[in-house]
Amino acid sequence: MPDPTTVSKALPTPIYSTLVLTPPRREINDIGNWKSALRAADIGIRFPLYDLYSSILLDGSVTDAINKRIEAITDADINFITKDGKQSDVMENLINSLEFERMLESIMWSRFWGISVDEFTFTPEFDFNSIPRKHIRPKEKVIVRQQGDNDGISYAGDDMIIQWGRDDDLGLLLKVAPYVIYKRGGFGDWAQFVELFGMPIRIGKYNSLDDTSRRMLIEAFETAGSAPYMVVPKESEIETTLMSGTTNGALYDDFRKACNEEILITILGQTMTTQSGSSLSQSQVHLAVQEKKHRSDRRFVIRMLNKFFVPLLEKRGYPVRDGKFSFVDKKDELSVTDLKTLSEILPIPRSWAYEKFGIPEPKNDEDILQSLHPVESVQQPFVNGSKKPRTDEVQEPKKDPGKDNEPPVRNTDKQSLWEWIKGFFAEAPTGAGAGTIRMKDDSDLDGKIADEVWNGEELFSPDLFRFFSGEFLNAIETSFKSDVRNIDTGFAYNAPDDVFRTAMETNLYHFSAAKTLAEIQELNRLFRESGSYPEFMEKAQQVTKAFNRTWQQTEYDTAVLTAEATSQYRRLVQNRTVFPYWQYLTVADGRVREEHKKLHGVILPANDELWNKIYPPNGWNCRCRVRGLMTFQVEGEDLATMRQRVLDFLATKEWKMQEAQGWGVNRCDTAQIFTADQMYIRKFPEQAASYLKKMTAERWKQPTVQQMKESAQTDMPPRVEQDEKQLWEEKAVDGVISLTDYDGRKIVIYEKQFFGHTSAKGRDNRIALWNAMLDTLMDPDEVWLNNEIEKNSLEKAEQLDTYCLLKFYRDEVVAVNYKIEGEALVLKTWYIMQTNLKGKTVAYMKKNIWDKRRWGLLIKKR
Structure with a gap:
């Protein structure tokens, strides 16, 4: 291979070393400067624009955002x-090498400045210098000695110089510059505002006929500090006018x-990967947008390297021909779990896996590590031929003869729960559903849950609940939430x-x-029988x-399809005056079930009650949809015959079976993904009360109240000294105050509720906790779904419809509750949860105070 250091350069003196560099011009810029610099750049004079760019890059938001894109390239692996x-x-x-990383940065900077021109040297190591952009005339391919020169050294055809970027590109900084200029001007106005109104103004009044008093007042103010003051005659009037809502x-x-x-x-x-967002789902969408930018940058850099840098290296003798x-693709970044999953569907060479994870392949007769938990080697102790009874047996709650004592989990005398569920899902088709929508397969969870039951868990698994709820929430977030946010008003309950x-x-x-x-x-039943x-x-794996x-x-x-159908339903209802008729349509492919084909093409008025029966999805994995039709589109259609087709369908055996499984309800109108008849527990949550009331923070494996306070980073926000009437007048609009919670939802507080909490005396006056309440809403440490605000809530766990938010500070714990009431999410109460023992034991506080707030379903935690 030729030695790269033996190939000489065409020009003995690098161009970079001959340039007369001029520092950027620092001045106060306005939009006029930007427009003038842009006009100059249009005729080939770019240095005024580049001076402006240098000033723009002093802005922290700009440099942070640019660094995100550059670091996504320099931090990635290149082969x-x-x-x-x-x-x-x-x-x-x-x-x-460091030089290669600097070159990647130079390539990326061309996306923001428009171009980068690098001059390379190999004396003897690889190195380069970036030509100052003010000395580059890209359209003429000329580098000028001084920034104002017209003639210079041509770099066209110079195999030691590479220009990254297009000749006519002025970069993203051109679009960013106006906003930085506006922001700086706004900061200046803000600073002036603070100077004028941030410090109290002292006003001295004197008798207009007494000039001596005026001079004495001025002298007193001058010697009393630097705060602003005014000296005016007593007869004059002073008025400061501020725009409403901008006093701060x-x-x-x-x-x-x-x-x-x-x-x-x-x-x-996007904005959310740099600024704080309102919810996890929104931040995930913004992160995906940012990743799309990064992919575009990677393609750009690779094309630049392969088109321009590889030929330069080849001329220097590097072994790059045809390379x-x-x-490194993400598909190469396989985890052990990914490899395990892929090995079930693809033949993967064992030698590749050893090389991939850097593990030496064992030689003959060499000892190897064994699994720490081989299934066959674990045995449960037995006593007199039967399993040793558990010592942490959970006692069944006492039955109340006056109440429905049917077991909370569905069961009958003739069928086990397992047999009932298998029969229930027997009619759920597996090949006619969404098809392309698939959740993750977490086989590790199966073994973990079975082990928990084997080790004594008889009630509830937090990990299993998080798995189920996380998958379902993802289904509606991806299919419903982003769409429905653009709708002006809601229609289910007019909400x-x-x-x-x-x-x-x-x-x-x-x-x-x-x-x-x-x-x-069900796993506990298997435990008792095994x-x-x-x-x-072996039995648990089937379950x-x-x-x-x-x-x-x-x-x-079903959740995905219901969310998609709900989004469309709300649009249709919104535009019912434009589309007074709706048409039922199937996907019309080979997977449509026969009973749904009977409804294909049916047209009914939008207000026909039959839509509450057949509006899709109206069966497991139903992919049918509804579209709106205008009046002229249904002229000549026999609507009476079509309605009879629906009535005939509802009389079929197939429909009766679907109805028995919880269908026949327009869940797009009731906000129910799963109806009460489709719950695994009858009358949930009433029949689950005896179980779920035991799910306190301890069962959820949450730290104690004391531990949460000890790990807190801040004290409770300063107490509000403002008068409650003044705060109401400042915040209320049309008789209601609107707040925002941690997931971006609008929470309202009505006048009666507000003054009921803020007009009392002493501890019950919670106006002082207003800032702490807002902080808890926006950034709670725990969110519980329970009925904490009801009296004797642990004895009456009937609804589980109240969101209980807790924020742990170093000095206090703040609780906030809200729930759906009518057409709004209503703030019900906020208060300080008692944590001072005051002579009480921890056990007493836990039972009587803490566990009455920290119980139910834990849906968010720090």
């Missing part, structure tokens, strides 16, 4: 693959945030979007809890596979 598919040690050394400079802050958002959207395509640079979404989520939390209780009960651990695990994958898949697809 160079030769023509025979191998890696070269010479190229690996080059890629791992909020208008300037909103303007600053708006400019920052435009900057981030221009550079990153190419590439980023806004936040109310409808919360109702759907509550329904899914209930369903997930019921399913968790049912699975744990004679050994291997026997139990967990059915619950966690087979049925979960059907339920997940």
Whole structure:
């Protein structure tokens, strides 16, 4: 191979060393400067624009956003693959050098400045210098000695110089510059506002006929400090007029945030990965947008390297002919779990796996590590031929003869729970559903849940509940939440979007809890019937596979399809005056079930009550849909015959079977993904009360109240000294105060509720906790779904419809409760949860205070 250091350069003196560099011009810029610089750049004079860019890059939001995109390239792994598919040690050394990383940065900067021009040297090591952009005339391919020169050295055809970027590109900084200029001007106005109104103004009044008093007042103010003052005659009037709502400079802050958002959207395509977001689902969407930008940058960098840098290296004698640079694909970043899953469907060479994870292949007769938990080796102790009884047996609650004592999990004398569920899902088709929508397969969870039951768990599994609820929430977030947010008003219960979404989520939390209780009960039945651990695990695998994958898949697809149908339903209702008729349509492919084909093409008035029976989905994995029709589109159609087709369908045996399984309800109108008849527990949550009231923080494996306070980072926000009437007048609009919770939902507090909490005396006057309440709403440490605000809540666990938010500070614990009431999410109460023992024992406080707040379904935790 030729030695790269022996190839001489065409020009003995680098161009970079001959340039006369001029520092950027620092001045106060306005939009006029930006427009003038842009006009100059249009005729080929770019240095005024580049001076402006240098000033723009002093803005922290701009540099942080740009660094995100650059670091996504420099932090990624790059390979160079030769023509025979191998890696070269010479190229690996080059890629791992600091100079190569600087070159990647230079390529990326061309996306923001428009171009980068680099001059390379090999004397003897690989190195380069970036030509200052003010000296580059890209259209003429000329580098000028001084920034104002017209003539210079041509770099066209110079194989030691590479230009990254297009000749006419002025970069993303061109679009960013106006917002930075506006923001700086706004900051200046804000600073002036603070100077004028941030410090109290002292006003001295004197008799207009007494000039001596005026001079004495001025002298007194001058010697009493630097705060602003005014000296006016007593007869004059002084008035300071401020715009409503901007007395604290909020208008300037909103303007600053708006400019920052435009900057981030221009550079990153979104805002939430740099600024705080309102919910996890939204942040995931924003992260996906950012990743799309990163993929575009990776393609750009690779194309630049392969088109321009590889030929330069080849001329220097590097072994790069017919090779190419590439980023390491995510498909190469396999985890052990990914490998295990892939090995079930693809033949993977064992030698590749050893090499991939850097594990030496064992030689003949060499000792190897064994599994720490081999199934066959674990045995349960027996006493007199039967399993040793558990010492942590959970006592069944006493039955009340006056109440319905049917077991909370569905069962009958003739059928076991297992047999009933298998029969219930027998009609759920597996091949006619969404098809492309699939949840994750977590086989590790199956073994963990079975082990929990073997080790004594008889009630509930938090991990299993989080798995179920997490999958279902993901289903409606991806299919419903992003769409429905753009709708002006809601129509289920005439409710806004936040109310409808919360109702759907509550329904899914209930369903997930019921399913968790049912699975744990079934596994406990198997435990009692099994004679050994291997026997139990073999039977448990069938149950967990059915619950966690087979049925979960059907339920997940149903949730997705219901959310999609709900989004469309709300649009149709919104536009019912435009589309007074609706038409039922199937997907019309080979997987449509026969009974649904009978409804294909049916047209009914939008207000026909039959839609409450057949509106899709109207069966497991139903993919049917409804579209709106205008009046002229149904002219000549026999609507009476079509309605009879629906009535005939509802009389069929197939429909009766579907109705028995909980269908025949327009869940798009009731915010129910799963109806009461489809719950794994009858009358959930009433019949589950005896179980779920035991699910306190300890059962959820949450730290104690004392531990949560000890790990807190801040004290409770300062108490509000403001008068409650003044705060109401400042915050209320149309008789209601609107707040925002941790998931971006609108929470309202009505006048009666507000003054009921803020007009009392002493401890009951909670106006002082207003800031702490807002902080708890936006950033809770725990969110419980229970009925904490009801009297004797642990004895009356009937609804599980109240969201109880807790925030742990170093000095106090604040609780906030809200729930759906009518057409709004209503703030019901906020208060300090007592944590001072005051002579009480921890056990007493836990039973009588703490566990009455920290129980039910834990849906969010720190």
